[in-house]
Amino acid sequence: MNAATGMRRVSVHRLGEVLLASIQQELTDSIAVALRQDLTEMAAAGTRGVIIDISQVEIVDSFLARVLAEIAAATRILAGRTVVCGMRPPVAITMVEMGLGLPGLHTARSLEDALALVEAGEVGR
Amino acid sequence: MTVAENGGAAAVADFLRARREQLAQQWADLTLFRAVHTSGRDVAVHAAHRLVDALTEVARDGRVDDVTVPALDQVRAALAQMIAARSQAGATPPQVAAEVAELKRPVIAMVGRELADADRGAALIAATDLMGTLRLVGMEISLSDEGAIVARQRRQLSEVATPVLKLWDRVVAVPLIGTLDSARTQVVMETLLEAIVDQHAAVAILDITGVPLVDTVVAQHLMKTALAVRLMGARCVVSGIRPQIAQTIVQLGIDLGDITTRATLADALEWALGQVGTSIGRA
Amino acid sequence: MTTAAVTTLPITSDLEIAGVRQAVREAAVAAGFSLVEQTKVVTAASELARNTLVHGGGGRLEITRLDRPHGQGIRLRFRDEGPGIADVETALSDGYTTGHGLGLGLGGARRLVQEFAIDTAPGRGTTVTVTAWPRGAWGG
Known part of the structure; x- marks a missing residue:
C-alpha cells in the first residue's frame, strides 16, 4: 500500500520496554493503519507502553482518532499503556468542537512527561 | 416632457x-x-x-x-x-x-x-x-x-478580559468574569491552551467565581474547555463554584462529567500542587 | 458578494485526501483564516473527502473563494456519483458509522463550518457544500 503511494511508514523506535512513534509527516489513512499494525506487532514482543508523539500533527480527524483508540485498545490487552503527547492547541480545539475524544488513551504535554507516565505504572485521574 | x-x-x-x-x-x-x-x-x-x-x-x-x-x-x-x-x-x-x-x-x-x-x-x-x-x-x-x-x-473585549496567570511552576489559572457564551469560550480556550504550551503547564485552573450563572450551556462550555486541556496532556480543575451555583447545578441536573471541582481558587491551587511532579492527564 | 476562481481536485485515493487537506489549508491561509480556523476547515474537508471516497466511490472537490465587504470565506463542494444517502438525518447523527471513523464524520464536519448543505438521494450521488468564514466576517 505504501510502496504504491511512495509514502513512508511512521518509524517506531524501541526505548527499553517502551515503543516510541514520532509522527513527522502528513498521515494518510493507510499510513495510520500501517502504524497501528506495526505497533501492535511490536507490542506483542513485550512492552510496558507505547508513546505516540503527535506534536507535528496538524489535524486529527475521526479516522485518526479511531486508529489511535484502536492502538490503545490493542496495547492494553498486551499489558501496556498508550500515551499521546504534544497535541497542538488548534487540534485540541477542533476535536472538542467535533465531539471527538481519545477514549482509552492517556495524554501528556511532552515526551518526557509521557515517559514518566509510562514508568509511573499507576495512572491517577 | x-x-x-x-x-x-x-x-x-x-x-x-x-x-x-x-x-x-x-x-x-x-x-x-x-x-x-x-x-x-x-x-x-x-x-x-x-x-x-x-x-x-x-x-x-x-x-x-x-x-x-x-x-x-x-x-x-x-x-x-x-x-x-x-x-x-x-x-x-x-x-x-x-x-x-x-x-x-x-x-x-x-x-x-x-x-x-x-x-x-x-x-x-x-x-x-x-x-x-x-x-x-x-x-x-x-x-x-x-x-x-x-x-x-x-x-477584543473578551481577549482583554481573559488573562492567563501563572500561579506556580507548571500551574496556570484563568479567572473568568462575566457570562460565558460560545464566542467567549473559544477565546478562553485558545488563550488557555496557548498558555499551557508556553508555560509547559501541567495543570490549568478555571476559576468561575466571577461567572454569575451556570446553566447547561455554560456547563457545556466548561466541559469543552476541560476536555481540550486534557487532550493537550494537562489537567483541568474548575474552582470558585459558590454554594448557590452548586445548588443550581444540582437542581438543573447538570452533569459536570468527571471535571475536577474545588470550592475556592486556594483549594484548586492546593490540588494543582499535588498534581505537579506527576504531571499527568487522561483523555 | 463576488466569487473568485474555482479550483477542482479529484478524490479517488487516500493520497488525494491528503492533497485535499493541503489545498484547503492553502485556500484558508490565503483567505486570512487564523490557525484555529484553518485547522477546523481542513479537518472538516478531511472528513468530507473521506466520505466522498469511501461512500461515494470517489468524486471531486471544488474550492471557491468568496469575497464579502468584511472578509473572505471559502466554499467547498464535494460531489460524487455514488449510491447516495437514503437517510440524511441518521447519517448526520453522532454514532452513525458504516465502519470508518468514529461515526462523527458528517456530523463532526458540520460543527466545524458556518454553513452546511447536503444534496443526496438514493441513486443520485451526493453533493455536500460547506462554507467557512473567519471570525468577524460572519457576525462573530
Whole structure:
C-alpha cells in the first residue's frame, strides 16, 4: 500500500520496554493503519507502553482518532499503556468542537512527561 | 416632457440628470456628506455627484421600488464607504439611516417646484419610491457594518478580559468574569491552551467565581474547555463554584462529567500542587 | 458578494485526501483564516473527502473563494456519483458509522463550518457544500 503511494511508514523506535512513534509527516489513512499494525506487532514482543508523539500533527480527524483508540485498545490487552503527547492547541480545539475524544488513551504535554507516565505504572485521574 | 403610466421613473431620471449639479451642491451640505468629507467641500460635492449619477441609472432602469435590481450596485458602492466612515466615527445605524433619509427632502422639493403640472404627480411618486429604496439600501449597509463592528469589539473585549496567570511552576489559572457564551469560550480556550504550551503547564485552573450563572450551556462550555486541556496532556480543575451555583447545578441536573471541582481558587491551587511532579492527564 | 476562481481536485485515493487537506489549508491561509480556523476547515474537508471516497466511490472537490465587504470565506463542494444517502438525518447523527471513523464524520464536519448543505438521494450521488468564514466576517 505504501510502496504504491511512495509514502513512508511512521518509524517506531524501541526505548527499553517502551515503543516510541514520532509522527513527522502528513498521515494518510493507510499510513495510520500501517502504524497501528506495526505497533501492535511490536507490542506483542513485550512492552510496558507505547508513546505516540503527535506534536507535528496538524489535524486529527475521526479516522485518526479511531486508529489511535484502536492502538490503545490493542496495547492494553498486551499489558501496556498508550500515551499521546504534544497535541497542538488548534487540534485540541477542533476535536472538542467535533465531539471527538481519545477514549482509552492517556495524554501528556511532552515526551518526557509521557515517559514518566509510562514508568509511573499507576495512572491517577 | 409628458409622463405616461410608469413614466414617472423616466421623468425622475431626466430630472436628476438635468439637476445633477444643483442637487449635489445641496447634498454636500447635509450631515452625511459633510461629516465624511471633512477635507473639503469639493470632495463632498464630487461624492454627491457620484450618488446622483448612480440614482439616475436606477431611475433609468425603471424599477425604483425594487431593492434587488443590479443597477443598485453602484448606489451601494457610493454609499458603503460613507456609511463605514460614519459607523467608525461612532454613528449608530438609526443615526446613519436618518442621515441617509435627509437626502430625500431636497429631491422631493425640487421635483415639486420645478416639474410641470402634467408630469409632477407620477414623478413625485417615483422620486419618493427611489429615495425610499436609497434609505433601505443605506440601512442594509449600516446594519451589516454594525454586525462586523460588534463582533470585532466583542472579540477584543473578551481577549482583554481573559488573562492567563501563572500561579506556580507548571500551574496556570484563568479567572473568568462575566457570562460565558460560545464566542467567549473559544477565546478562553485558545488563550488557555496557548498558555499551557508556553508555560509547559501541567495543570490549568478555571476559576468561575466571577461567572454569575451556570446553566447547561455554560456547563457545556466548561466541559469543552476541560476536555481540550486534557487532550493537550494537562489537567483541568474548575474552582470558585459558590454554594448557590452548586445548588443550581444540582437542581438543573447538570452533569459536570468527571471535571475536577474545588470550592475556592486556594483549594484548586492546593490540588494543582499535588498534581505537579506527576504531571499527568487522561483523555 | 463576488466569487473568485474555482479550483477542482479529484478524490479517488487516500493520497488525494491528503492533497485535499493541503489545498484547503492553502485556500484558508490565503483567505486570512487564523490557525484555529484553518485547522477546523481542513479537518472538516478531511472528513468530507473521506466520505466522498469511501461512500461515494470517489468524486471531486471544488474550492471557491468568496469575497464579502468584511472578509473572505471559502466554499467547498464535494460531489460524487455514488449510491447516495437514503437517510440524511441518521447519517448526520453522532454514532452513525458504516465502519470508518468514529461515526462523527458528517456530523463532526458540520460543527466545524458556518454553513452546511447536503444534496443526496438514493441513486443520485451526493453533493455536500460547506462554507467557512473567519471570525468577524460572519457576525462573530
